[in-house]
Amino acid sequence: MKLHFTKMHGAGNDFIVLDATAAPLDLSAAQWQALADRHFGIGADQILIVERSTRPDADFRYRIFNNDGGEVEHCGNGARCFVRFVSERGLTSKRSIRVEVQHGIITLTLQDNGEVTVDMGAPILDPAQVPFVPGALPTRAESEDTLYGLDINGQTRWISAVSMGNPHAVQVVDDVEAFPVREEGPLVEHHPAFPKRVNAGYMQIIDRNTIHLRVFERGAGETLACGTGACAAVVAGIRRNLLDTPVRVKTHGGWLTIAWGSATDSVRMTGPAVTVFEGTIDLDRLNPPA
Numbered sequence: 376m377k378l379h380f381t382k383m384h385g386a387g388n389d390f391i392v393l394d395a396t397a398a399p400l401d402l403s404a405a406q407w408q409a410l411a412d413r414h415f416g417i418g419a420d421q422i423l424i425v426e427r428s429t430r431p432d433a434d435f436r437y438r439i440f441n442n443d444g445g446e447v448e449h450c451g452n453g454a455r456c457f458v459r460f461v462s463e464r465g466l467t468s469k470r471s472i473r474v475e476v477q478h479g480i481i482t483l484t485l486q487d488n489g490e491v492t493v494d495m496g497a498p499i500l501d502p503a504q505v506p507f508v509p510g511a512l513p514t515r516a517e518s519e520d521t522l523y524g525l526d527i528n529g530q531t532r533w534i535s536a537v538s539m540g541n542p543h544a545v546q547v548v549d550d551v552e553a554f555p556v557r558e559e560g561p562l563v564e565h566h567p568a569f570p571k572r573v574n575a576g577y578m579q580i581i582d583r584n585t586i587h588l589r590v591f592e593r594g595a596g597e598t599l600a601c602g603t604g605a606c607a608a609v610v611a612g613i614r615r616n617l618l619d620t621p622v623r624v625k626t627h628g629g630w631l632t633i634a635w636g637s638a639t640d641s642v643r644m645t646g647p648a649v650t651v652f653e654g655t656i657d658l659d660r661l662n663p664p665a
Protein backbone atom coordinates (compact mmCIF):
# COMPACT_ATOMS: atom_id res chain seq x y z
CA MET A 376 0.00 0.00 0.00
CA LYS A 377 1.35 3.40 -1.05
CA LEU A 378 0.93 6.39 1.22
CA HIS A 379 1.28 10.02 0.20
CA PHE A 380 2.78 12.10 3.02
CA THR A 381 3.79 15.68 3.79
CA LYS A 382 6.78 16.44 6.00
CA MET A 383 6.29 19.56 8.16
CA HIS A 384 7.75 21.21 11.22
CA GLY A 385 6.76 23.74 13.86
CA ALA A 386 9.89 25.32 15.41
CA GLY A 387 11.84 22.18 14.50
CA ASN A 388 9.35 19.74 16.11
CA ASP A 389 8.86 17.60 12.99
CA PHE A 390 5.85 15.73 11.66
CA ILE A 391 4.65 13.33 9.00
CA VAL A 392 1.18 14.56 8.05
CA LEU A 393 -1.26 12.12 6.41
CA ASP A 394 -4.59 13.00 4.78
CA ALA A 395 -7.30 10.55 5.86
CA THR A 396 -10.24 12.79 4.94
CA ALA A 397 -11.26 10.53 2.01
CA ALA A 398 -10.58 7.11 3.55
CA PRO A 399 -9.72 5.99 7.09
CA LEU A 400 -6.14 5.11 7.89
CA ASP A 401 -5.59 2.60 10.65
CA LEU A 402 -2.06 1.31 10.95
CA SER A 403 -0.54 -0.72 13.76
CA ALA A 404 1.69 0.86 16.44
CA ALA A 405 4.65 -0.92 14.81
CA GLN A 406 3.83 0.68 11.43
CA TRP A 407 3.55 4.20 12.91
CA GLN A 408 6.85 3.61 14.66
CA ALA A 409 8.49 2.39 11.46
CA LEU A 410 7.23 5.42 9.46
CA ALA A 411 8.63 7.79 12.11
CA ASP A 412 11.96 5.97 12.43
CA ARG A 413 14.81 8.29 11.37
CA HIS A 414 16.91 5.46 9.90
CA PHE A 415 14.39 2.92 8.61
CA GLY A 416 11.49 5.26 7.71
CA ILE A 417 10.72 8.91 6.89
CA GLY A 418 11.63 10.20 10.34
CA ALA A 419 9.56 12.43 12.63
CA ASP A 420 8.82 13.25 16.25
CA GLN A 421 5.08 12.72 15.67
CA ILE A 422 2.65 11.57 12.96
CA LEU A 423 -0.51 13.63 12.43
CA ILE A 424 -3.63 12.17 10.83
CA VAL A 425 -6.11 14.62 9.30
CA GLU A 426 -9.71 13.33 9.34
CA ARG A 427 -13.21 14.71 8.82
CA SER A 428 -15.02 15.32 12.11
CA THR A 429 -18.35 13.71 12.85
CA ARG A 430 -19.22 16.61 15.19
CA PRO A 431 -21.38 19.41 13.71
CA ASP A 432 -19.33 22.05 15.62
CA ALA A 433 -15.92 21.00 14.25
CA ASP A 434 -14.36 21.30 10.77
CA PHE A 435 -11.85 18.46 11.17
CA ARG A 436 -10.56 15.88 13.61
CA TYR A 437 -6.93 15.11 14.09
CA ARG A 438 -5.09 12.24 15.70
CA ILE A 439 -1.51 12.22 16.91
CA PHE A 440 0.98 9.38 17.27
CA ASN A 441 4.34 9.73 19.02
CA ASN A 442 7.35 8.21 17.26
CA ASP A 443 7.18 5.24 19.67
CA GLY A 444 3.85 4.31 17.96
CA GLY A 445 1.58 5.38 20.86
CA GLU A 446 -1.48 7.58 20.28
CA VAL A 447 -1.63 10.76 22.40
CA GLU A 448 -4.12 13.45 23.30
CA HIS A 449 -2.60 16.64 21.96
CA CYS A 450 0.27 18.31 20.12
CA GLY A 451 0.63 22.10 20.05
CA ASN A 452 3.22 22.46 17.27
CA GLY A 453 1.33 19.81 15.32
CA ALA A 454 -1.90 21.80 15.62
CA ARG A 455 -0.23 24.75 13.87
CA CYS A 456 1.07 22.50 11.07
CA PHE A 457 -2.42 21.01 10.80
CA VAL A 458 -3.88 24.41 9.80
CA ARG A 459 -1.20 25.05 7.20
CA PHE A 460 -1.74 21.54 5.79
CA VAL A 461 -5.54 21.79 5.37
CA SER A 462 -5.18 25.29 3.92
CA GLU A 463 -2.37 24.42 1.45
CA ARG A 464 -4.19 21.29 0.26
CA GLY A 465 -7.43 23.23 -0.29
CA LEU A 466 -9.34 21.13 2.26
CA THR A 467 -10.81 24.37 3.64
CA SER A 468 -10.79 28.06 2.72
CA LYS A 469 -11.44 29.21 6.30
CA ARG A 470 -8.70 31.20 8.09
CA SER A 471 -10.01 30.10 11.46
CA ILE A 472 -10.95 26.47 11.91
CA ARG A 473 -12.30 24.31 14.71
CA VAL A 474 -10.60 20.99 15.18
CA GLU A 475 -11.61 18.00 17.28
CA VAL A 476 -8.79 16.47 19.32
CA GLN A 477 -9.03 13.73 21.95
CA HIS A 478 -9.97 16.08 24.82
CA GLY A 479 -12.30 18.48 22.99
CA ILE A 480 -12.24 21.25 20.38
CA ILE A 481 -9.41 23.68 19.68
CA THR A 482 -9.57 26.76 17.43
CA LEU A 483 -6.70 27.47 15.02
CA THR A 484 -6.15 30.75 13.16
CA LEU A 485 -3.83 31.35 10.21
CA GLN A 486 -2.27 34.84 10.58
CA ASP A 487 -1.42 37.13 7.64
CA ASN A 488 2.32 36.85 8.44
CA GLY A 489 2.17 33.05 7.98
CA GLU A 490 2.28 32.24 11.70
CA VAL A 491 -0.55 30.30 13.34
CA THR A 492 -2.33 31.07 16.61
CA VAL A 493 -3.89 28.20 18.54
CA ASP A 494 -6.50 28.58 21.24
CA MET A 495 -5.34 25.61 23.32
CA GLY A 496 -8.17 25.72 25.88
CA ALA A 497 -7.75 26.16 29.63
CA PRO A 498 -4.99 24.24 31.42
CA ILE A 499 -5.98 21.37 33.72
CA LEU A 500 -4.47 21.86 37.17
CA ASP A 501 -6.23 19.21 39.25
CA PRO A 502 -3.51 16.56 39.83
CA ALA A 503 -6.00 13.67 39.48
CA GLN A 504 -6.88 14.86 35.99
CA VAL A 505 -3.28 15.41 34.82
CA PRO A 506 -3.06 12.49 35.82
CA PHE A 507 -0.58 12.77 38.70
CA VAL A 508 -0.59 10.90 42.02
CA PRO A 509 1.54 12.85 44.51
CA GLY A 510 1.39 10.08 47.16
CA ALA A 511 3.52 10.68 50.25
CA LEU A 512 5.91 13.08 48.51
CA PRO A 513 6.48 16.54 50.04
CA THR A 514 4.64 19.55 48.58
CA ARG A 515 5.35 23.28 48.73
CA ALA A 516 2.96 26.16 48.04
CA GLU A 517 4.34 28.96 45.90
CA SER A 518 1.92 31.75 45.06
CA GLU A 519 -1.02 30.02 43.26
CA ASP A 520 0.94 26.93 42.32
CA THR A 521 1.60 23.79 44.33
CA LEU A 522 5.05 22.34 43.77
CA TYR A 523 5.40 18.62 44.20
CA GLY A 524 8.59 16.91 45.29
CA LEU A 525 9.62 14.14 42.91
CA ASP A 526 12.30 11.69 43.95
CA ILE A 527 14.73 11.33 41.05
CA ASN A 528 17.64 9.10 41.91
CA GLY A 529 17.50 10.11 45.59
CA GLN A 530 17.30 13.84 44.81
CA THR A 531 14.13 15.92 45.22
CA ARG A 532 13.05 17.78 42.09
CA TRP A 533 10.24 20.34 42.52
CA ILE A 534 7.71 20.10 39.72
CA SER A 535 4.45 21.74 38.65
CA ALA A 536 1.91 19.25 37.27
CA VAL A 537 -0.06 20.74 34.35
CA SER A 538 -2.18 19.13 31.66
CA MET A 539 -2.81 20.84 28.33
CA GLY A 540 -4.87 17.80 27.36
CA ASN A 541 -1.60 15.86 27.68
CA PRO A 542 0.46 15.63 30.89
CA HIS A 543 3.47 17.83 31.73
CA ALA A 544 5.88 18.01 34.69
CA VAL A 545 7.61 21.40 34.64
CA GLN A 546 10.77 22.34 36.58
CA VAL A 547 12.61 25.65 36.83
CA VAL A 548 16.38 25.22 36.41
CA ASP A 549 19.22 27.74 36.63
CA ASP A 550 20.90 26.88 33.33
CA VAL A 551 18.81 24.85 30.92
CA GLU A 552 21.71 24.16 28.54
CA ALA A 553 23.85 22.71 31.32
CA PHE A 554 21.01 20.65 32.84
CA PRO A 555 21.17 16.88 32.09
CA VAL A 556 17.76 16.85 30.34
CA ARG A 557 18.47 13.69 28.33
CA GLU A 558 19.59 11.76 31.42
CA GLU A 559 16.85 12.90 33.83
CA GLY A 560 14.03 13.27 31.28
CA PRO A 561 13.40 9.52 30.94
CA LEU A 562 13.30 9.13 34.75
CA VAL A 563 10.61 11.81 35.04
CA GLU A 564 8.75 10.45 31.97
CA HIS A 565 8.46 7.00 33.58
CA HIS A 566 8.08 8.11 37.23
CA PRO A 567 5.37 6.00 38.93
CA ALA A 568 3.59 9.18 40.13
CA PHE A 569 2.46 9.68 36.48
CA PRO A 570 0.22 6.74 35.53
CA LYS A 571 0.10 7.77 31.83
CA ARG A 572 3.79 8.82 31.79
CA VAL A 573 4.58 12.50 31.33
CA ASN A 574 6.39 15.11 29.22
CA ALA A 575 9.29 16.54 31.26
CA GLY A 576 9.85 20.30 30.82
CA TYR A 577 12.88 22.32 32.00
CA MET A 578 12.65 26.11 31.93
CA GLN A 579 15.18 28.81 32.64
CA ILE A 580 13.64 32.17 33.50
CA ILE A 581 15.41 34.93 31.56
CA ASP A 582 13.06 37.76 32.60
CA ARG A 583 9.36 38.06 33.42
CA ASN A 584 8.42 37.76 29.72
CA THR A 585 11.09 35.36 28.42
CA ILE A 586 12.07 31.76 29.12
CA HIS A 587 14.39 29.22 27.56
CA LEU A 588 12.80 25.77 27.44
CA ARG A 589 13.82 22.20 26.75
CA VAL A 590 11.31 19.34 26.83
CA PHE A 591 11.96 15.62 27.04
CA GLU A 592 8.76 14.40 25.41
CA ARG A 593 6.84 11.31 26.41
CA GLY A 594 7.20 8.76 23.62
CA ALA A 595 9.58 10.87 21.51
CA GLY A 596 12.61 11.93 23.60
CA GLU A 597 13.99 15.47 23.59
CA THR A 598 12.54 17.42 20.66
CA LEU A 599 13.63 20.81 19.25
CA ALA A 600 10.38 22.32 20.58
CA CYS A 601 7.18 21.23 22.30
CA GLY A 602 4.09 23.45 21.95
CA THR A 603 2.02 21.98 24.77
CA GLY A 604 5.24 21.94 26.85
CA ALA A 605 5.69 25.69 26.23
CA CYS A 606 2.06 26.33 27.29
CA ALA A 607 2.46 24.20 30.45
CA ALA A 608 5.74 25.94 31.39
CA VAL A 609 4.23 29.42 30.99
CA VAL A 610 1.14 28.46 33.00
CA ALA A 611 3.39 27.11 35.79
CA GLY A 612 5.62 30.22 35.69
CA ILE A 613 2.68 32.64 35.84
CA ARG A 614 1.08 30.69 38.70
CA ARG A 615 4.38 30.82 40.60
CA ASN A 616 4.50 34.60 40.01
CA LEU A 617 7.77 34.25 38.07
CA LEU A 618 6.32 35.35 34.70
CA ASP A 619 3.84 37.83 33.20
CA THR A 620 1.77 37.22 30.07
CA PRO A 621 2.68 37.19 27.18
CA VAL A 622 5.84 35.10 27.37
CA ARG A 623 8.36 34.52 24.57
CA VAL A 624 9.65 30.97 24.71
CA LYS A 625 13.01 30.15 23.14
CA THR A 626 13.42 26.53 22.16
CA HIS A 627 16.27 24.81 20.29
CA GLY A 628 14.15 25.08 17.11
CA GLY A 629 12.84 28.66 17.37
CA TRP A 630 10.53 30.98 19.26
CA LEU A 631 6.92 30.56 20.40
CA THR A 632 4.71 33.18 22.07
CA ILE A 633 2.35 32.08 24.82
CA ALA A 634 -0.38 34.23 26.36
CA TRP A 635 -2.52 33.27 29.35
CA GLY A 636 -4.72 35.14 31.86
CA SER A 637 -6.15 33.09 34.69
CA ALA A 638 -7.01 29.46 35.47
CA THR A 639 -10.28 29.50 33.52
CA ASP A 640 -8.80 31.30 30.48
CA SER A 641 -7.59 29.59 27.32
CA VAL A 642 -3.87 29.47 26.66
CA ARG A 643 -3.02 31.06 23.30
CA MET A 644 0.07 29.91 21.44
CA THR A 645 1.53 31.60 18.33
CA GLY A 646 4.38 30.26 16.24
CA PRO A 647 5.56 29.03 12.85
CA ALA A 648 4.28 26.09 10.77
CA VAL A 649 6.39 25.05 7.78
CA THR A 650 5.95 22.54 4.94
CA VAL A 651 9.30 20.92 4.11
CA PHE A 652 8.60 18.31 1.39
CA GLU A 653 6.09 15.76 0.12
CA GLY A 654 6.55 12.18 -0.97
CA THR A 655 5.13 8.70 -1.35
CA ILE A 656 6.15 5.71 0.71
CA ASP A 657 5.38 2.05 0.08
CA LEU A 658 4.18 0.58 3.38
CA ASP A 659 4.97 -2.95 2.19
CA ARG A 660 8.62 -1.98 1.90
CA LEU A 661 8.82 -0.53 5.38
CA ASN A 662 11.43 -2.45 7.21
CA PRO A 663 11.29 -1.67 10.92
CA PRO A 664 14.22 -2.67 13.11
CA ALA A 665 13.78 -6.06 14.82
Ligand SMILES: N[C@@H](CCC[C@H](N)C(=O)O)C(=O)O
Pocket residue numbers: 388420421441447448449450451452453541542574592593594595598600601602603604
Ligand atom coordinates in the same frame (compact mmCIF):
# COMPACT_ATOMS: atom_id res chain seq x y z
N1 LIG B 1 5.36 17.88 20.36
C1 LIG B 1 4.10 18.07 20.91
C2 LIG B 1 3.60 17.11 21.94
C3 LIG B 1 3.43 15.71 21.35
C4 LIG B 1 2.82 14.71 22.31
C5 LIG B 1 3.66 14.45 23.54
N2 LIG B 1 4.93 13.83 23.22
C6 LIG B 1 2.87 13.56 24.51
O1 LIG B 1 3.13 12.34 24.56
O2 LIG B 1 1.99 14.08 25.20
C7 LIG B 1 3.69 19.51 21.11
O3 LIG B 1 4.16 20.36 20.32
O4 LIG B 1 2.86 19.79 21.96
